[in-house]
Amino acid sequence: MRVMAQVAMVMNLDKCIGCHTCSVTCKQTWTNRSGTEYAWFNNVETRPGQGYPRAYEDQDRWKGGWALKHGRLVPRSGGRARRLARLFANPELPSLQDYYEPWTYDYENLISAPLGDDVPTAPPRSLIDGRPTSVTWGPNWDDDLGGGPEHLAADPVLKKMNADVRLEYEQAFMFYLPRICEHCLNPSCVAVCPSGALYKRIEDGIVLVDQDRCRGWRMCVTGCPYKKVYFNHSSGKAEKCTFCYPRIEAGEPTVCSETCVGRLRYLGVILYDADKVGDAAATPDEQDLYEAQLECFLDPDDPEVARAAEASGIPHDWITAARRSPVHALISRYRVALPLHPEYRTMPMVWYIPPLSPVVESLTATGHDGEDPAKLFAAIDSLRIPVEYLAGLFTAGDPGPVEASLCRLAAMRSHMRRVNLGEERDPAIAAAVGMDTESIEAMYRLLALAKYEERYVIPTSYAVSSGAETDGGCSLDHDGGPGMYGADTFHAPLVDVPAGGPSALPGGHEPEHAGTSLRGRVNLLGWNGRGRPAGLFPRRGEQTE
């Protein structure tokens, strides 16, 4: 047993209202730069629908993920030699049209247009070449099933279901699927990178791109079956969801989680056995992959696991965090969360609780009591369409785990209704789904009431070396990176100016946060009028720019 830790995420799809706040805050944080206009590390797609980029789940076309070749795992886009042979033109790279051509509006025209009879407009302009463009597609063009049946028909998950199901489907149900990088246990983007620039971090399992090693060979874009690695066409480098690692390292949730209006995201540590991952990913039957991945996860309450974890260098507070992990509870204890497309064999680590609301709604629409347990269980069993579609998303088409998860959620609903109405608890409800009243109420607490500290159980990072002061720079400060804007670019933070220069500070040092970008700047608001503020004049003999 080789224990490794991963910070993982679970999203409760029942709560997603499709407001795109996660997408927007993520974009403002990470991809509001030129070259990444079209990239959304987090996007919310309406299902059924094509998603973003268009029909990315069609792996016959895009060749993402892994395939089994004579029992061995090989990237679907081909092994090492085939990858290198396609270096000069990658035949399976989505073009910008498959994402969308980013645009802005010519606002200048609103104020500079000559006087005329018509109100001036702000016509759209391409952000790629600056020419007039017509807006024909966007990152969420089919939001709320917009665009109608012909857009829906291109949904690769829907295509796999049979025709009559599809027809019925349009009236049946709709839900939102927020997506980020899956930070897989067996990442195929890492596997196909010729430069070795992509890597999985040992400490927390976050998959990152080393910007200094990336040479822009674009194989990772093809390799990722979720199409969550993007090519920055301005810097010529791959970029992807970072799981907001600077925040995770500090014990804070990702930006998408922090700003989620529906509070549907959960973050926590999962311990897994790295020795089992390879075999699990090579499970012959696609439908067994969900169970195989579950078996890779370790129970942090097992003392033997805790001992092995400490032996492999995982600190104690990570193990205690794993015990309190809401993600571990939802995936392994209550078994309500499911992986997205396990059939890609990448062992994704962002899991989803399937939405029960559509089932309840269609039951209520037929005039039944949407919360009667018997009726609900029967409805889950008989409403083939939503279950089959969800199975196409989460279990490679096996309806069993989806049904089990939905039944547990239904049981929780019925159980809690009795509690709220002051009726006697009925242990039979919980027993029918293999739970007891205690755990069903604990699950209810986690899904309905959990506060910030319960939803995000993130221990701070542990590979901090003693050499922190050798490199004070932020790791995002590289050219073209999200942190490239120095303090000078926007505003200088207020710096208290001690009278009598730097020597007035204890220890005679300059304040630590007064970096080079602030040298030569002084905030006179903090000057008490006595003495000469430090930095008002350049130091003698020091070169100024």
Next chain:
Amino acid sequence: MNHLHTALWGVLPYLCVGLLVTGTAWRYRYDRFGFTTRSSQLHEHRLLSVGGPLFHFGLLFVVAGHVIGLAVPESWTDRAHVHERLYHANALLVGGTAGLATLAGLVILLYRRLRVPAVRAATSRSDRVVHPVLITVILAGLVATATTLQPHPYDYRVGVSVWFRSLFGLDPDVSAMSDAPFVYQLHALLGMALFALWPFSRLVHAFTAPLGYLARPYVVYRSRGARHAPAPRPGSHPAPPPGTHAPPPDAVSRR
């Protein structure tokens, strides 16, 4: 005239190589982020899927041909009983084909760069310098190859090649080059220009050919502590080496 030839064939090569080496070292040290192919496949892929492989694979053959033609002395092939006619027929056929493929690929790529608005917008200043040099050097090379079809062709193996090999001996044979026909001189000059431009353009991506990929395990693991350390095996947690990069622990503890 003698001084000019000495400057061109005796001094300039060393200046270019010096620029190539120091420039690349400087760029690798200060602009590792800039080592990229700057691919524009996202903007346009149809023309690229033809032109890209045609140009690059053609170029690989051209480079191999140059290595053989310049580095292998005539006495070696004589000893191996490769007849002069056979040698040149082979050079003409294989080299000519590879050169034409390279030229065709570059023409497609240049057409694409000029006519596809998104690709044109993504063109950098160094591209505008490198592309004309590249196409003229290929044209000059092809013309030089074509001249071997003449009844009494210039034998570069006793001229240009001798000069090229003498460069490595730090005793440049200037006369071997100054007697060469003009196309060969032009080709050599532009070739030197290309090497001088190399570190300052997108050509640097050739130095990062990912051959290590063939030997690497598929999944790369790296520790947070070691920033540029080689990938360790999963689970084998190395103790973070002192002095490596890590953000200051107090810099991010808000809330």
